[in-house]
Amino acid sequence: MTDRDTLGRKEIAAWLELAADALQAARDALTELDAAIGDADHGFNMDRGFQKVRSLLPTLSQQDIGSMLKSVGMALIGSVGGAAGPLYGTGFLRAAAVTSGQQELSPEAVGSMLKAMLAGIVERGRATPGAKTMVDAMTPAVEAYDRAQTTGAGLCPALQAAVDAAEEGVRATIPMQATKGRASYLGERSIGHQDPGATSCALLLKALHSAVCRGRNA
Amino acid sequence: MKKLINSPNTFVRESLEGMARAHPDLVRVHFDPTFVYRADAPVLGKVALISGGGSGHEPMHGGFVGHGMLDAACPGEVFTSPTPDQMHEAAKAVHGGAGVLFLVKNYAGDVMNFEMATELAHAEGLQIASVLVDDDVAVKDSLYTQGRRGVGATVLVEKICGAAAQKGYDLARLTTLARRAALNGRSMGMALTSCTVPAKGSPTFELGEGEMEVGIGIHGEPGRQRMPLAPADSIADMLSQAILDDPAYTRTIREWDPSTAAWKEISLVSEPLRRGDRVVAFVNSMGGTPLAELYVLYRRLDEACAGSGIHIERTLIGPYITSLEMQGASLTLLRVDDEMLGLWDAPVKTPGLRWGI
Ligand SMILES: Nc1ncnc2c1ncn2[C@@H]1O[C@H](COP(=O)(O)OP(=O)(O)O)[C@@H](O)[C@H]1O
Ligand SMILES: [Mg+2]
Numbered sequence: 322m323t324d325r326d327t328l329g330r331k332e333i334a335a336w337l338e339l340a341a342d343a344l345q346a347a348r349d350a351l352t353e354l355d356a357a358i359g360d361a362d363h364g365f366n367m368d369r370g371f372q373k374v375r376s377l378l379p380t381l382s383q384q385d386i387g388s389m390l391k392s393v394g395m396a397l398i399g400s401v402g403g404a405a406g407p408l409y410g411t412g413f414l415r416a417a418a419v420t421s422g423q424q425e426l427s428p429e430a431v432g433s434m435l436k437a438m439l440a441g442i443v444e445r446g447r448a449t450p451g452a453k454t455m456v457d458a459m460t461p462a463v464e465a466y467d468r469a470q471t472t473g474a475g476l477c478p479a480l481q482a483a484v485d486a487a488e489e490g491v492r493a494t495i496p497m498q499a500t501k502g503r504a505s506y507l508g509e510r511s512i513g514h515q516d517p518g519a520t521s522c523a524l525l526l527k528a529l530h531s532a533v534c535r536g537r538n539a
Numbered sequence: 540m541k542k543l544i545n546s547p548n549t550f551v552r553e554s555l556e557g558m559a560r561a562h563p564d565l566v567r568v569h570f571d572p573t574f575v576y577r578a579d580a581p582v583l584g585k586v587a588l589i590s591g592g593g594s595g596h597e598p599m600h601g602g603f604v605g606h607g608m609l610d611a612a613c614p615g616e617v618f619t620s621p622t623p624d625q626m627h628e629a630a631k632a633v634h635g636g637a638g639v640l641f642l643v644k645n646y647a648g649d650v651m652n653f654e655m656a657t658e659l660a661h662a663e664g665l666q667i668a669s670v671l672v673d674d675d676v677a678v679k680d681s682l683y684t685q686g687r688r689g690v691g692a693t694v695l696v697e698k699i700c701g702a703a704a705q706k707g708y709d710l711a712r713l714t715t716l717a718r719r720a721a722l723n724g725r726s727m728g729m730a731l732t733s734c735t736v737p738a739k740g741s742p743t744f745e746l747g748e749g750e751m752e753v754g755i756g757i758h759g760e761p762g763r764q765r766m767p768l769a770p771a772d773s774i775a776d777m778l779s780q781a782i783l784d785d786p787a788y789t790r791t792i793r794e795w796d797p798s799t800a801a802w803k804e805i806s807l808v809s810e811p812l813r814r815g816d817r818v819v820a821f822v823n824s825m826g827g828t829p830l831a832e833l834y835v836l837y838r839r840l841d842e843a844c845a846g847s848g849i850h851i852e853r854t855l856i857g858p859y860i861t862s863l864e865m866q867g868a869s870l871t872l873l874r875v876d877d878e879m880l881g882l883w884d885a886p887v888k889t890p891g892l893r894w895g896i
Contacts (some may be wrong), residue, residue, distance in 0.1 A: 357744075360618045360736075360759060360760050361736050361759070362619045362736065365616070365738050398623060399623075399624050402593075402616060402620045402622050403620050404646075404647040404648035405648075406622060406648070406652065407651035408651065410655075445654075446651065498683075500685075501685055502647045502685060506677075506684060510761065
């Protein structure tokens with residue numbers, strides 16, 4: 322662990338490992354959420370994808386951060402399927418593009434990475450905030466991270482702010498009527514249910530925070 | 540959960556292995572990535588027609604691979620869109636040098652995965668086009684939803700376009716035909732029960748003895764509305780009226796333009812059915828509803844069409860686009876002209892659909 326306030330390759334690997342753990346643990350819960358307003362597969366899709374990512378981890382240890390994230394994006398695109406595969410896959414590929422060649426990321430660079438990830442998701446799925454999708458967790462997270470950054474907060478407090486905002490974003494999907502994705506077919510019946518993709522998105526951010534900040538006195 | 544499976548994890552693969560063994564004269568199955576393809580592929584000089592989607596809808600799509608229909612089909616996990624590498628590898632394996640047409644059902648996941656496959660195939664130098672099927676009239680607007688789902692019309696579009704490709708239509712002409720066929724299809728479905736995704740192990744939703752879901756898709760998901768169960772005639776009336784009374788439907792979709800190698804937005808309109816129109820009528824079982832019940836529905840659909848001055852030229856009755864073991868049915872009317880009707884009648888030889896050969 323460096324004293325400098327950065328995110329290194331080891332922490333990216335830890336993030337992916339913790340994300341795989343979290344999605345495995347949440348598999349059935351995410352699938353139940355998807356059963357209510359979708360087709361009961363989101364937990365399986367995400368778990369399948371991140372177990373694939375987990376299996377790649379040993380081959381990633383010598384790579385720079387951009388290459389690691391690119392491998393993750395490709396693995397997700399090739400294994401998740403459904404809507405979540407291309408969305409998260411494109412998100413990780415865009416994140417890879419802005420971290421290419423990097424061994425460690427400054428807090429600003431982490432902000433750019435998160436922003437690029439959101440841009441990739443939006444570019445692929447063309448959802449705007451309020452459509453009851455993962456964008457509703459990711460957008461406030463990116464904004465909160467940015468706000469914390471500009472007020473001089475360090476990496477961990479900024480990531481904590483992102484996680485808090487994502488989780489609030491997840492709760493905010495409950496009263497929304499879906500206008501994108503499978504849940505949109507339910508019309509008003511989608512109201513009152515938490516969006517599965519927003520939920521998995523918050524889990525990913527939480528895993529990032531844990532990977533970077535456990536053991537650090539934020 | 541009671542199912543004839545060994546394990547949820549191996550279900551899709553073992554089912555495909557069985558299909559390959561059952562029909563070695565018609566299809567082969569490739570794994571890693573998974574796709575079903577014509578035993579005689581590539582057919583040189585013919586446009587390759589490729590579709591795909593989640594598993595659990597059998598015989599669609601894998602069962603429609605063969606002479607006069609699809610060149611390849613890419614099955615995902617149960618109810619989960621396939622991944623781009625599947626379509627990309629399938630396209631490379633079956634194209635006969637005359638380009639590839641993707642037939643895509645309008646679901647967020649299918650659309651995005653096929654979009655990525657299109658980009659990959661194009662980068663590889665393949666001539667590629669894609670057409671969206673979105674025929675489910677249960678979805679009223681395209682502004683506040685993902686747009687109409689691709690359901691029953693998919694089967695009819697695959698048959699008509701497969702025949703055209705077999706006849707030697709080039710990519711541009713086939714694409715135009717596919718779009719025209721897709722725009723002329725309308726469907727509406729309902730469920731008496733939910734179904735159980737093997738990996739989940741319990742039904743996707745619960746439906747009481749006296750209830751039904753109306754306006755469902757094909758993924759065991761709840762529909763637009765839950766209603767008290769009604770006699771078959773009332774259900775047939777409700778579904779057929781939704782189709783016959785459906786006004787013009789306009790949507791903006793993103794299509795790959797092979798000439799500029801870029802995505803462009805186009806606006807397409809489905810004109811309503813009108814007195815004097817000729818149609819193919821398709822009564823589909825969601826998997827658990829027996830043929831005899833489908834005929835009860837057809838009897839009434841035939842009356843409704845006659846009453847509206849719609850001429851049913853051909854029929855297709857049976858389980859062709861299913862949701863595992865769900866009980867329920869969907870009705871599809873697809874307006875045809877002489878060209879489409881001739882293509883409908885053309886020989887087809889696939890595991891799931893066969894006539895004239
Ligand atoms: N166009 C979109 N943009 C952003 N997110 C989307 C879009 N469509 C769907 N989603 C997200 O994907 C999640 C569903 O993922 P998943 O169940 O894996 O795919 P599918 O809907 O194909 O079954 C939804 O909960 C939603 O958050
Ligand atoms: Mg789903």
